[in-house]
Amino acid sequence: MTTQSHNEAEEPVVLAEAKYFTFVRQGNWEYIQPRNFTGVVLIVPITDDGKVVLIEQYRVPVKARVIEIPAGLIGDKADFADEDHLLGAKRELHEETGYEADRMELLSSGAPSAGSNSVMLSIFKATGLRKTGDGGGDHTEDITVHEVPLPLVRAWLEKRRAEGNVIDLKVYAGLYLAGITA
Amino acid sequence: MTTQSHNEAEEPVVLAEAKYFTFVRQGNWEYIQPRNFTGVVLIVPITDDGKVVLIEQYRVPVKARVIEIPAGLIGDKADFADEDHLLGAKRELHEETGYEADRMELLSSGAPSAGSNSVMLSIFKATGLRKTGDGGGDHTEDITVHEVPLPLVRAWLEKRRAEGNVIDLKVYAGLYLAGITA
Secondary structure, eight states: OOOOOTTTTSOOEEEEEOSSEEEEEETTEEEEEEOSOOEEEEEEEBOTTSEEEEEEEEEGGGTEEEEEOOEEEESOSGGGTTOOHHHHHHHHHHHHHSEEEEEEEEEEEEBSOTTTBOOOEEEEEEEEEEEOSOOSOSTTOOOEEEEEEGGGHHHHHHHHHHTTOEEBHHHHHHHHHTTOOO | OOOOOTTTTSOOEEEEEOSSEEEEEETTEEEEEEOSOOEEEEEEEBOTTSEEEEEEEEEGGGTEEEEEOOEEEESOSGGGTTOOHHHHHHHHHHHHHSEEEEEEEEEEEEBSOTTTBOOOEEEEEEEEEEEOSOOSOSTTOOOEEEEEEGGGHHHHHHHHHHTTOEEBHHHHHHHHHTTOOO
């Protein structure tokens, strides 16, 4: 079903190459391409007592504390270069929230910003959660963990937004894919 | 609730400046910033007979035809520089799908990629739809319109993904925000 666009015929031109991204122009398109990582995993963690586990951290690009689902880059550290997406999702879940999951189900994959970023994401649902650590992220991260009852999550997110937080739209995508109704 | 990060103290450094985006490094962060547009609107159009209107177009960054909800840049053309998000959403809906909407409801706003793109999006639900044009986008676009019954949309998206299309994750976010159950 993929067809050739007239823009596709033009060669990509590298405008800048940094540590995490290469910035490219190709015909009328401008976009970033991941460097030094191979993918991104997202996790929708649902506790046995019906809460979704969300995280909050400051994000420089939007100058705000952002409400997100746990996520991480895959293949960004030499130690983990060969890990697959499932193992990476388990590692990030534990690092960021302190939870280990008995069950991880791949819900889907897709693009967060198909017009400006070539990265693709995989979204997992994590259940059978056991708290075995503190969470909060690695030494470079400052993450707050929130556990929100599923019937309240839509209202909770709107309240946080009204208070000045930014909501990462992938939270809503994850809730939809996990079968949670707004 | 916003706090200062140690990265925030560092000044942004422009790595490249192109037509639509500036590519910036700030401390450990690398991200793109919109240029020549002020925002992005997304629309979840629901017909009176219970279908969601999706669009399909080729996206060079992911090298695939992508399934999306209608969307557009606001303030990217001199003619429309002063339009607000609601008017922009109506214009994009009509350009891309041929529909005009009697009712537009702002569902929420948020960030698609808070770690790598400073752009913020607004999502509207469009109802009371009347077909008054052909859709397909402006002269630079090649858009196919799909109308999918709501109870079938999750399965339809998975089928398209299995066939090699990429699903824009904002489709799922829009469905959640519009109150559609997976």
